[in-house]
Amino acid sequence: MTPTDRVEELREQIRHHECLYYGLDAPAISDAAFDALTRELKDLEAEHPELVTTDSPTQRVGGKPKEGFAKVAHSRPMLSLDNVNSEEELRDWDRRVHELASSPRNGEKSGDIRYTTELKLDGLSLALHYQPEKPGEAGADGPSRLVGALTRGDGTIGEDVTTNVRTIRSVPLSLSAARLQAAGLPRTFEVRGEVVMPISAFLRLNEEREAQGLSPAANPRNAAAGTIRTLEPNVVAQRRLDFYAYFALENGETILPGQVETLDALAAAGFRVNPHREALATVEDLIAFIKRAEQQRADLGYEIDGVVIKVDSTAQQLRLGFTGRAPRWAVAYKFTARSAVTRVDDIRVQVGRTGKLTPVAVLSPVSIGGTTVSRATLHNADEIARLGLRIGDTVLVERGGDVIPKVVEVAPDTSEDEKHPRERREFHFPSACPVCGSEVVRAQGEADYRCVNVDCPARLRESLLHFASRGVMNIEGLGEAVVSQLMERKLVASVADLYGLDEEDLRSLQHTVFRKDKKSGEIEEKVQALLGPKDRRALLNEIERSKQTPLNRVLFGLGIRFVGDKTAQLLAEEFGSLDALMNASAEQLEHVNEVGPRVSQALRDFFDEPRNRELVERLRQVGLTFTAEKKQRSSQLEGLTFVLTGTLPCLSREDAKARIEAAGGRISGSVSKKTNYLVAGDDVGSKLEKAVSLGLPVIDEAELLKLLG
Numbered sequence: 001m002t003p004t005d006r007v008e009e010l011r012e013q014i015r016h017h018e019c020l021y022y023g024l025d026a027p028a029i030s031d032a033a034f035d036a037l038t039r040e041l042k043d044l045e046a047e048h049p050e051l052v053t054t055d056s057p058t059q060r061v062g063g064k065p066k067e068g069f070a071k072v073a074h075s076r077p078m079l080s081l082d083n084v085n086s087e088e089e090l091r092d093w094d095r096r097v098h099e100l101a102s103s104p105r106n107g108e109k110s111g112d113i114r115y116t117t118e119l120k121l122d123g124l125s126l127a128l129h130y131q132p133e134k135p136g137e138a139g140a141d142g143p144s145r146l147v148g149a150l151t152r153g154d155g156t157i158g159e160d161v162t163t164n165v166r167t168i169r170s171v172p173l174s175l176s177a178a179r180l181q182a183a184g185l186p187r188t189f190e191v192r193g194e195v196v197m198p199i200s201a202f203l204r205l206n207e208e209r210e211a212q213g214l215s216p217a218a219n220p221r222n223a224a225a226g227t228i229r230t231l232e233p234n235v236v237a238q239r240r241l242d243f244y245a246y247f248a249l250e251n252g253e254t255i256l257p258g259q260v261e262t263l264d265a266l267a268a269a270g271f272r273v274n275p276h277r278e279a280l281a282t283v284e285d286l287i288a289f290i291k292r293a294e295q296q297r298a299d300l301g302y303e304i305d306g307v308v309i310k311v312d313s314t315a316q317q318l319r320l321g322f323t324g325r326a327p328r329w330a331v332a333y334k335f336t337a338r339s340a341v342t343r344v345d346d347i348r349v350q351v352g353r354t355g356k357l358t359p360v361a362v363l364s365p366v367s368i369g370g371t372t373v374s375r376a377t378l379h380n381a382d383e384i385a386r387l388g389l390r391i392g393d394t395v396l397v398e399r400g401g402d403v404i405p406k407v408v409e410v411a412p413d414t415s416e417d418e419k420h421p422r423e424r425r426e427f428h429f430p431s432a433c434p435v436c437g438s439e440v441v442r443a444q445g446e447a448d449y450r451c452v453n454v455d456c457p458a459r460l461r462e463s464l465l466h467f468a469s470r471g472v473m474n475i476e477g478l479g480e481a482v483v484s485q486l487m488e489r490k491l492v493a494s495v496a497d498l499y500g501l502d503e504e505d506l507r508s509l510q511h512t513v514f515r516k517d518k519k520s521g522e523i524e525e526k527v528q529a530l531l532g533p534k535d536r537r538a539l540l541n542e543i544e545r546s547k548q549t550p551l552n553r554v555l556f557g558l559g560i561r562f563v564g565d566k567t568a569q570l571l572a573e574e575f576g577s578l579d580a581l582m583n584a585s586a587e588q589l590e591h592v593n594e595v596g597p598r599v600s601q602a603l604r605d606f607f608d609e610p611r612n613r614e615l616v617e618r619l620r621q622v623g624l625t626f627t628a629e630k631k632q633r634s635s636q637l638e639g640l641t642f643v644l645t646g647t648l649p650c651l652s653r654e655d656a657k658a659r660i661e662a663a664g665g666r667i668s669g670s671v672s673k674k675t676n677y678l679v680a681g682d683d684v685g686s687k688l689e690k691a692v693s694l695g696l697p698v699i700d701e702a703e704l705l706k707l708l709g
């Protein structure tokens with residue numbers, strides 16, 4: 001093959017995999033294999049500079065914008081909202097809206113106002129631009145594609161973050177003309193909405209950051225904003241951001257006659273639209289919506305900081321207009337802050353299952369959003385230094401969703417404080433483990449101190465609790481109280497000892513029970529009670545059942561550094577058995593997606609340690625099966641028949657066919673009543689007509705990939 005041919009071939013392959021990876025978030029090859037292709041192309045281009053073209057994937061550095069982000073003007077300014085903080089202020093606002101809308105000049109009566117209520121998502125706003133592939137040219141029925149995504153910036157000029165936004169699954173990359181028409185949207189249009197980081201993704205991100213010795217992100221909004229502005233699209237792809245649409249514009253103007261219609265149209269077109277939305281007319285109804293939203297807040301899975309109320313009618317919006325920086329036709333009802341000021345009474349140090357020492361602030365109890373908070377994490381010694389925190393300081397504490405409360409700021413000394421000086425003490429990080437007294441060390445480049453004693457009781461206790469937890473062996477009944485007593489009585493000194501327990505061992509143990517009010521069923525108090533015969537048998541049954549826990553979970557339960565549930569899952573899938581994994585070389589380990597030198601070293605360190613091998617052996621002897629779950633892939637399309645038509649954006653015909661068949665599906669050349677799905681790309685022919693006439697489901701490539709998982 002000539003270099004010219006090979007260069008072309010490589011470019012095609014790289015584009016294909018970029019499309020799968022960045023566009024559809026469905027990579028088909030490992031990062032290492034992708035890098036190898038790029039490297040080969042780069043080398044060839046270096047040898048033959050005459051072959052370099054501007055559209056070569058090497059010129060984008062793997063989809064990465066080279067430096068910063070381009071600045072682009074918005075079609076119309078992205079404004080902010082005025083806030084109201086109480087029912088009274090909301091009533092005033094509603095009155096003003098009615099007055100302005102009903103002024104004689106407008107000939108409108110006050111009763112005519114209808115509102116749309118939405119949640120105020122706590123993320124950052126984005127403007128997405130869609131247009132048909134080749135505007136002007138033929139393409140009368142070609143799809144509209146995402147051509148630009150801008151951050152709010154200063155409101156007038158935003159930053160072009162398209163490459164990153166393309167990795168967000170809930171942002172459609174292409175929308176068929178038919179779908180847009182059915183939704184009542186033009187083919188060239190703009191969507192505005194909010195990008196948020198789900199709380200689960202936020203917690204995971206912070207776990208990772210902590211494992212890497214980095215300081216944690218302050219809240220999901222900052223994490224989302226930071227993510228959207230990173231220069232690494234593949235990092236963005238891993239962070240699982242979500243986009244919720246709320247406006248549809250054409251040349252900067254609202255397209256549809258009302259906000260409710262806009263939200264429905266966006267949903268019909270395939271955008272994610274927040275389901276918590278209502279059309280309401282009276283202030284009483286608005287207040288009821290706000291109260292409901294406040295109650296739902298903790299269970300949403302993402303952060304909201306209020307409710308947005310918009311005048312529904314576009315015509316009325318135009319009449320009401322804007323004040324300097326915000327529309328008169330919309331307002332944000334802000335929830336009470338999720339933060340409070342209190343005093344740090346003490347700082348204690350906890351020891352985790354990896355031996356990590358975490359400082360925790362003991363607070364004068366304070367109520368934040370209805371929950372009493374008396375502890376807040378301080379993460380590590382650097383964080384205490386960064387805050388300049390001393391014991392006795394007054395601090396601002398924040399709590400969000402199910403995020404652990406944390407100290408965000410130390411209040412400056414006030415004059416009142418000077419008159420009544422309060423005792424403040426510097427906190428010195430302990431040089432010995434507060435639980436076992438062993439030495440603590442801080443590895444180079446890491447933020448955390450660790451207890452060096454592998455037998456530290458705190459480590460054992462936390463390891464047992466982790467092992468028994470829901471996401472791992474799921475041993476119900478093995479909570480903090482029982483674990484502590486098992487350790488005190490020297491019945492358990494390793495997770496393997498759990499499997500040697502008998503009824504006699506459990507006889508004198510106490511557990512925490514909740515005494516409920518007989519009538520109302522409400523919890524009255526927590527009490528300690530002896531484990532009854534039923535409880536003892538139930539616990540032993542739970543332990544017995546846990547022997548069948550699949551390999552990936554056991555692996556997670558072993559508490560190997562950097563091996564979280566996801567990595568454990570990938571490792572179990574790749575190696576299939578614990579023995580294969582234990583004996584794998586660093587090279588074999590790094591073959592697994594997401595396993596780099598750091599993780600492979602941690603795995604090698606763990607399995608090279610004789611004590612750990614011994615532990616695994618004991619677990620095997622007591623009956624753990626370590627069974628690997630089958631890869632989910634093979635059969636999810638079993639019994640389904642697909643027909644392909646047109647050119648798909650990423651996959652070639654052969655690829656699509658191979659993937660469908662690998663998942664158990666069947667490919668047929670013609671559409672019939674037996675067809676389950678028609679997969680349609682661009683330039684489709686008569687197959688589409690036939691499928692539509694038969695009422696068969698027609699899906700695009702993205703939907704096919706979703707089916708393929």
Ligand code: IVH
Pocket residue numbers: 078079080081118119120121122123124125194246308326327330332
């Ligand atoms: S409407 C001019 N709707 O809140 C209209 N904004 O404080 C402004 N936000 O910059 C946007 N959820 O980032 C609207 N359902 C929602 C929203 C929302 C969150 C954000 C948005 C905006 C900020 C204004």
